[in-house]
Amino acid sequence: MGDIVVVRDGSGPEVLTVHGGAGPRTTWGALAALADRWTLAHVHRRGYPPSPPPRGRQDFETDALDLAPLLAGRPHVVAHSYGVLGTLLAAAAAPGGVRSLTLIEPPLTYLVADDPDVARLGRIGDAVLDHGMDADPAELREFLRLAGASVGDGPLPAGVVAGVRRAHGSRPTSEARPRLDVVRDAGIPVLVASGAHAAAHERICDALADALGGERSVHPGAGHFVAAAPGFTERLEAFLRENGT
Structure with missing residues (x-):
């Protein structure tokens, strides 16, 4: 490679x-x-x-x-x-x-498998890696904020979209x-x-x-x-x- x-x-x-x-x-x-x-x-x-x-x-x-x-x-x-x-x-x-x-x-x-906040982070994180920009819009924005992206309520910045597309299909962290x-x-x-x-x-x-x-x-x-x-x-x-x- x-x-x-x-x-x-x-x-x-x-x-x-x-x-x-x-x-x-x-x-x-x-x-x-x-x-x-x-x-x-x-x-x-x-x-x-x-x-x-x-x-x-x-x-x-x-x-x-x-x-x-x-x-x-x-x-x-x-x-x-x-x-x-x-x-x-x-x-x-x-x-x-x-x-x-x-x-x-x-x-x-x-x-921390039994913690609901942690379980949600894992679920939405894997969903974003699996579906990319086609992930549920609310969950996508929630995950991006947790991941440090600067996102508001408007269209996602081009750099953020590029990052989501690059990560799309990655091996799930779970x-x-x-x-x-x-x-x-x-x-x-x-x-x-x-x-x-x-x-x-x-x-x-x-x-x-x-x-x-x-x-x-x-x-x-x-x-x-x-x-x-x-x-x-x-x-x-x-x-x-x-x-x-």
Whole structure:
């Protein structure tokens, strides 16, 4: 299928970033100042130029295979949303290749299966991936807001429509079952972060931090794009320094 592209910036220990449904610039732009002290290695998942398109659909298992060779240097890994799924699969397959994990609002709804807010997030998320722009209009807008898109009551912005179409047909997040026990037993330091904008995301992140024995951090102010929230960059850098430079 061809290799994915990783764009590196800065100098120092490597921090590998794995975006979700939005591209690297939108997801990680607020971390730019870290390039003075760290090498920011921005993964471009398949379908996000300059990486090649996916063969058939977005798939977190393909993401995991793409990430595997990038762990050879034992980087810190910071992942967001759908990107967390492939990241956890890759980390479980080669736990010795990960110096630390920072995981931001992943759609691991099975962790809190009995919570109605979480169940709804999972249901409408899978519906949008399955039906794209043909999903129920109200549920589509609800999901887009939870996913950090800027949408009002009028026509959806062209960039948002393009994102929905790119995600259409992706492997459903409900199928992801990463081996959290392997990651925890390997002793990988973990930070789980959220943005205090949706109860479902908070409960998933609480459960994930508990399952991995990780630290928990909440940063309001930027919705789903937690990396842009006030205080997140400082908290991330402190966590990275605590766990090896």
